[in-house]
Amino acid sequence: MSALTVRRLLIDLGDGFPRHWHGGDPFRSALFDALSMSFPVGEQFFIDSVKKGVAALDAGTRERFADDLKGFVGQEATHRHIHGIFNAQLESQGYTNTWQERAARRIGYIAALDARHQVAITAAYEHYTAILADWLLANEAQMTGVDARLKAMWLWHSVEESEHKSVAFDVYQALGGTPSWRIRWFLRCSFFFFTDLFRQTARNLWHDGELFRLRTLRSCLSFLFGRHGMVPHTIRPWRAYFRRDFHPSQLDSSPLTTAWLSRNGDAFKVVGAT
Numbered sequence: 001m002s003a004l005t006v007r008r009l010l011i012d013l014g015d016g017f018p019r020h021w022h023g024g025d026p027f028r029s030a031l032f033d034a035l036s037m038s039f040p041v042g043e044q045f046f047i048d049s050v051k052k053g054v055a056a057l058d059a060g061t062r063e064r065f066a067d068d069l070k071g072f073v074g075q076e077a078t079h080r081h082i083h084g085i086f087n088a089q090l091e092s093q094g095y096t097n098t099w100q101e102r103a104a105r106r107i108g109y110i111a112a113l114d115a116r117h118q119v120a121i122t123a124a125y126e127h128y129t130a131i132l133a134d135w136l137l138a139n140e141a142q143m144t145g146v147d148a149r150l151k152a153m154w155l156w157h158s159v160e161e162s163e164h165k166s167v168a169f170d171v172y173q174a175l176g177g178t179p180s181w182r183i184r185w186f187l188r189c190s191f192f193f194f195t196d197l198f199r200q201t202a203r204n205l206w207h208d209g210e211l212f213r214l215r216t217l218r219s220c221l222s223f224l225f226g227r228h229g230m231v232p233h234t235i236r237p238w239r240a241y242f243r244r245d246f247h248p249s250q251l252d253s254s255p256l257t258t259a260w261l262s263r264n265g266d267a268f269k270v271v272g273a274t
């Protein structure tokens, strides 16, 4: 993998944003809000796990991962920071983040496990973020009507998730993690990811009085199964993770990331560049 670039996003969320910022659509706003609510605690766990995994390697292999680790930590820490600002706005709008409490509790339960487990869990969630990122980058129509600042935030995050998708996976393999444990953790993480996403999205919609409305159901169905829908575009890469010889680099997303970066150079500043 080439060296990972850390970028500071040049957006100001100080003015806040409307409750239904996702093109006025309550369902889409609630779902993206739910994802954002999981990021600060989740991405801190990914950082800690990959650091712990790299620390458990022998000195020579550890050296091989030095650049990847630095880039991975830099990118995820920047994501946490901006989503923390975004989430503070959600809190001021009255939304309650219960996903982060559940995630923090589970992270506590597994804290004493061998690093390979934590890195396998990170690799599993990184597969989710990578395939969702590729889908969003390939289907920007999903962001129609979104405020330019927020559109830039989600797509910049998507680009960097695509860029660093192999890091946790490679550390897991370097630690001697087996495909069967990797797949086992993917199944468990899938259960938690979908139930957490469902619960937090439903809670956000309930708060808005939008949970049991026909327009919510309609938006949900088109979001999942429509022309640019999540399910038809992610089912194949999702299934690929179950192959024993799978590696994230087999899903080439570089044309998508390169295209977004070249079109949006004014949206970010490379950290460390003069």
Ligand SMILES: [Fe+2]
Binding pocket: 043, 075, 076, 079, 157, 161
């Ligand atoms: Fe991230």
Ligand SMILES: [Fe+2]
Binding pocket: 046, 076, 126, 129, 161, 164
């Ligand atoms: Fe990530």
